[in-house]
Amino acid sequence: MTDMTTNDMGATASPQDAAVPGGSEEKRLGLWLTLPAQLLVIFIALFPILMQVYISLTDWSPLDGIPWYRAYELWIGLLNYADLANDPRFWSAMWRTCIVMAICVPVQFLLGLGLAILFVDDFPGRRVLYSTILVPMMVVPAVAGYMFFMLFQSGGPVNDILSFFAGRPVTIAWLSDPDLALFATIVSDIWQWTPLMFLILLAGMVSVPQDQQMAAVLLGASWWRRFRTIVLPRMKTIIIIAVAIRVIENFKVFDNFYIMTGGGPGVATETISIYIYKVTQQELIWGYVAAIALAILIVLSVVSALAIKKLRSA
Amino acid sequence: MTEIVMQNLGRDFGDFTALADMDLTIGSGEFVALLGPSGCGKSTTMNMIAGMLDPSHGEIRFDGRNMNGVPMAKRGVGFVFQNYAIFTHMTVRDNLAYGLRAQGVGRAETDRRVGDIAELLQLTPMLERKAAGLSVNILQRLAIGRSAVVEPAIFLLDEPLSNVDAAFRAVMRAELKSLQRQFRQTMVYVTHDQLEAMTMADRIAVMDHGKLLQVGTPLEVYNHPADTFVARFIGAPGMNLLRGTLRGGDTGHTVDLGAAGHCPVPTRQGGEVLFGFRPEQVHPDAAGPLQMTVATVERIGARTILHLAAGEHRAKAVLDSETPVPDQGEPFRFAVTPDDVRLFDPETERAI
Numbered sequence: 240m241t242d243m244t245t246n247d248m249g250a251t252a253s254p255q256d257a258a259v260p261g262g263s264e265e266k267r268l269g270l271w272l273t274l275p276a277q278l279l280v281i282f283i284a285l286f287p288i289l290m291q292v293y294i295s296l297t298d299w300s301p302l303d304g305i306p307w308y309r310a311y312e313l314w315i316g317l318l319n320y321a322d323l324a325n326d327p328r329f330w331s332a333m334w335r336t337c338i339v340m341a342i343c344v345p346v347q348f349l350l351g352l353g354l355a356i357l358f359v360d361d362f363p364g365r366r367v368l369y370s371t372i373l374v375p376m377m378v379v380p381a382v383a384g385y386m387f388f389m390l391f392q393s394g395g396p397v398n399d400i401l402s403f404f405a406g407r408p409v410t411i412a413w414l415s416d417p418d419l420a421l422f423a424t425i426v427s428d429i430w431q432w433t434p435l436m437f438l439i440l441l442a443g444m445v446s447v448p449q450d451q452q453m454a455a456v457l458l459g460a461s462w463w464r465r466f467r468t469i470v471l472p473r474m475k476t477i478i479i480i481a482v483a484i485r486v487i488e489n490f491k492v493f494d495n496f497y498i499m500t501g502g503g504p505g506v507a508t509e510t511i512s513i514y515i516y517k518v519t520q521q522e523l524i525w526g527y528v529a530a531i532a533l534a535i536l537i538v539l540s541v542v543s544a545l546a547i548k549k550l551r552s553a
Numbered sequence: 554m555t556e557i558v559m560q561n562l563g564r565d566f567g568d569f570t571a572l573a574d575m576d577l578t579i580g581s582g583e584f585v586a587l588l589g590p591s592g593c594g595k596s597t598t599m600n601m602i603a604g605m606l607d608p609s610h611g612e613i614r615f616d617g618r619n620m621n622g623v624p625m626a627k628r629g630v631g632f633v634f635q636n637y638a639i640f641t642h643m644t645v646r647d648n649l650a651y652g653l654r655a656q657g658v659g660r661a662e663t664d665r666r667v668g669d670i671a672e673l674l675q676l677t678p679m680l681e682r683k684a685a686g687l688s689v690n691i692l693q694r695l696a697i698g699r700s701a702v703v704e705p706a707i708f709l710l711d712e713p714l715s716n717v718d719a720a721f722r723a724v725m726r727a728e729l730k731s732l733q734r735q736f737r738q739t740m741v742y743v744t745h746d747q748l749e750a751m752t753m754a755d756r757i758a759v760m761d762h763g764k765l766l767q768v769g770t771p772l773e774v775y776n777h778p779a780d781t782f783v784a785r786f787i788g789a790p791g792m793n794l795l796r797g798t799l800r801g802g803d804t805g806h807t808v809d810l811g812a813a814g815h816c817p818v819p820t821r822q823g824g825e826v827l828f829g830f831r832p833e834q835v836h837p838d839a840a841g842p843l844q845m846t847v848a849t850v851e852r853i854g855a856r857t858i859l860h861l862a863a864g865e866h867r868a869k870a871v872l873d874s875e876t877p878v879p880d881q882g883e884p885f886r887f888a889v890t891p892d893d894v895r896l897f898d899p900e901t902e903r904a905i
Contacts, residue, residue: 450638453638456625468643
């Protein structure tokens with residue numbers, strides 16, 4: 240049998256098949272109809288960025304008494320960017336943020352994936368547990384920060400539990416030791432955001448076609464082989480999305496860190512967001528803040544672009 | 554080559570009985586079609602043979618070995634899914650090699666067997682292509698090849714032709730039959746299409762509402778349906794069934810069909826019966842004992858189908874297109890050879 244039909248299952252309508260409605264007349268009408276929405280989008284997205292670029296090229300501060308649109312009077316060119324390149328506090332905050340991310344995202348991913356594997360099949364009590372696991376995600380981040388602030392007090396529950404197992408009083412100063420403080424804040428982030436990872440990964444896992452998994456089992460595949468060769472490859476897109484969301488979100492961590500440690504002790508838990516906050520609120524050099532914000536915007540844009548590129552190829 | 558024995562096999566889903574007390578033996582190397590409308594329990598049966606579903610009661614034996622509780626990976630069953638369940642993120646080669654790799658077959662051996670099966674199924678030119686973009690008929694062959702390459706003792710096919718167009722279906726029917734002869738496996742084929750079952754199967758198991766109604770060769774179920782369901786389901790169009798009364802007489806027994814007339818039958822029992830005859834076995838005969846009015850004439854090329862009515866009776870007749878037929882609304886007189894008549898009990902609907 241050598242005949243082949245062109246009846247491709249995976250084929251979708253080619254762009255040519257989609258009717259091109261009308262000519263330029265209709266296009267112009269379409270433009271007019273969507274113009275308000277487009278202007279709104281431009282205003283929301285573009286205006287703040289342009290304003291930031293503008294401010295970042297000046298030495299403007301709200302204390303100077305001149306309105307922002309006349310900031311050109313304090314024009315300093317790229318001096319803010321030169322300062323940024325030589326600002327050790329900025330770079331250490333960047334580095335710290337990356338460390339937090341490098342720990343939080345993989346741990347959240349593995350925990351989320353493990354939970355998704357447990358929850359993909361039905362078991363008694365699954366629905367109740369499922370809702371319970373999602374609770375941390377719904378807690379206001381500032382409240383979560385407060386909870387962990389309480390938990391990690393030197394007379395708090397964490398030390399009490401440790402004392403119980405150690406058999407002697409444990410009084411670790413979690414939030415005033417530089418290394419332990421970072422650890423405690425990372426724990427709070429993992430607690431709060433593993434559920435989101437779990438939710439996204441579970442949705443991806445459930446959507447892996449059952450019959451393909453059945454087919455793999457009938458062909459003699461072990462659980463691990465089925466997981467590795469069918470489930471994971473089919474979840475690739477959703478994994479990229481989940482990790483990208485968490486990388487971007489993690490880059491912006493603020494609430495729980497600020498409430499638990501205020502970035503301290505010293506600058507031990509000062510992430511990039513906390514650094515920006517301090518420069519904005521305490522030092523009031525807004526031209527410099529605008530430069531930092533743009534630098535971060537560029538970093539996150541690159542991360543997003545990489546993720547989107549991965550998605551396209553997946 | 555494995556013999557499958559199902560004994561007292563049943564499956565309930567809550568209050569719903571998907572399959573009730575099935576007894577069926579499928580011989581080694583035999584091609585059996587499970588035929589019935591959707592919801593008849595044929596897929597439930599198939600899934601239990603494969604081990605995807607546990608029976609509520611009864612047992613399945615492969616070559617005498619009880620399979621209850623044996624996980625599906627260990628049953629040596631090849632399964633072709635209705636939608637093929639091809640691993641579309643892999644190449645054709647990886648699909649074909651999947652089972653062999655899973656079973657730890659060596660690389661050289663895997664390559665050889667994948668090469669052989671690809672040759673047999675004419676998949677060699679597309680071995681390195683991603684399965685995602687392939688046409689339905691290639692996916693179809695790939696699905697069969699992927700299961701066949703591990704040489705399962707039993708091959709299960711779940712409506713494999715329901716997704717393909719009519720022309721390709723005819724090609725595949727012949728293809729599947731010849732493949733089965735080459736693989737020499739025990740094949741169980743689930744379908745709702747009586748034509749597929751008639752053309753391919755060694756034996757047909759007709760099912761309805763979770764019950765096995767009749768098992769037999771295609772000609773047996775066609776010529777001697779065990780009950781009215783089988784009579785109507787097999788054949789296109791199905792058997793005509795007219796309600797009548799059996800009367801004895803000096804010249805032999807006849808069935809009194811009221812408005813449609815009388816027809817002699819070779820039987821002795823009396824009372825109410827369902828009088829059954831195949832549309833193909835209607836003989837136009839101006840002096841025939843039966844008369845009905847032509848309601849519609851359907852001309853389909855080589856054949857003409859007459860839709861007939863007489864009082865409450867409805868029937869169809871299939872004639873070849875050469876035969877002159879009366880026009881719509883005119884009476885049609887015909888005979889049915891007594892040996893072709895099948896009688897059914899109107900209460901139990903079983904054959905008499």
